[in-house]
Amino acid sequence: MTQSPLSPTELPGEPAPLISRFTIALLSFLLLGMAIGYTLSSATQALVAAAGGVGLLFYSYRMWQTRSHQESARTALRQRVEERLISAKK
Helix, strand or coil: CCCCCCCCCCCCCCCCCCCCHHHHHHHHHHHHHHHHCCCCCHHHHHHHHHHHHHHHHHHHHHHHHHHHHHHHHHHHHHHHHHHHHHHHHC
C-alpha cells in the first residue's frame, strides 16, 4: 500500500480529517451569525456562540500548528542544502 505525500496543510503522523479546517471555519462563522441574530433563546444563543468561538479557536490553533511545522521543515531543508553546498566547495 503506497501512502500519498503530505499536503502542506497536513501534519505527519495524523489521520486524515473527516472535514477540512476551512469547513470548520465556515461552520463556526455560521454559528456565530446565528448567535448574533435574534431568533434564538438566550440560553441557546450563548451555547451557539460558544460553539462558534471554540470552532474558530480550533481553526486558529491548527493553522498556527501547521505553519510552525512548515517553518521547521523549511529550516531543516535550508540547513541540509547549505551543508551540501559547503561540502561541495571543499
